Amino acid sequence: MTIHGSCVCGAVRYAIDGDGFEFQYCFCSRCRKKSGSSYAANLFVYTNQLSWVQGEEKVRRYELPTAKYWATCFCEDCGSAMPWLSRTGKAWIVPAGGLDEAPEIRPRKGIFFGSKAEWYTHADALALFEEYPPREK
Numbered sequence: 001m002t003i004h005g006s007c008v009c010g011a012v013r014y015a016i017d018g019d020g021f022e023f024q025y026c027f028c029s030r031c032r033k034k035s036g037s038s039y040a041a042n043l044f045v046y047t048n049q050l051s052w053v054q055g056e057e058k059v060r061r062y063e064l065p066t067a068k069y070w071a072t073c074f075c076e077d078c079g080s081a082m083p084w085l086s087r088t089g090k091a092w093i094v095p096a097g098g099l100d101e102a103p104e105i106r107p108r109k110g111i112f113f114g115s116k117a118e119w120y121t122h123a124d125a126l127a128l129f130e131e132y133p134p135r136e137k
């Protein structure tokens with residue numbers, strides 16, 4: 001099984017051979033700021049499973065000096081979250097929203113839930129629409 005991922009502008013593409021070994025949400029304040037959302041959905045794969053298909057030179061990395069593990073990568077053109085190699089070099093952390101196909105593994109834990117945004121609301125509690133909601137008059 002090979003799954004692919006890309007950025008929103010299409011300049012960067014990558015491929016993952018096989019499945020992830022972990023899939024988790026992170027609700028920490030850094031991931032919230034980085035994603036602009038309530039949490040980061042991260043797939044973890046081993047170092048040898050990921051390869052860049054195109055645009056690797058457009059991938060920028062930022063390491064927060066005060067953080068032990070946290071880093072981020074993004075497309076320099078469109079800002080999309082990109083896979084980043086862990087500081088230990090043992091795994092790629094793949095922002096799952098960038099995947100173009102689904103891995104077999106499903107999210108199974110959420111970490112730093114104690115740091116979640118005060119406004120965080122589980123999607124099950126929202127009015128959900130398949131696409132745009134009907135226009136309000």
Ligand SMILES: [Zn+2]
Nearest residue numbers: 007009075078
């Ligand atoms: Zn891009």
Ligand SMILES: [Zn+2]
Nearest residue numbers: 026027028031
């Ligand atoms: Zn986090």
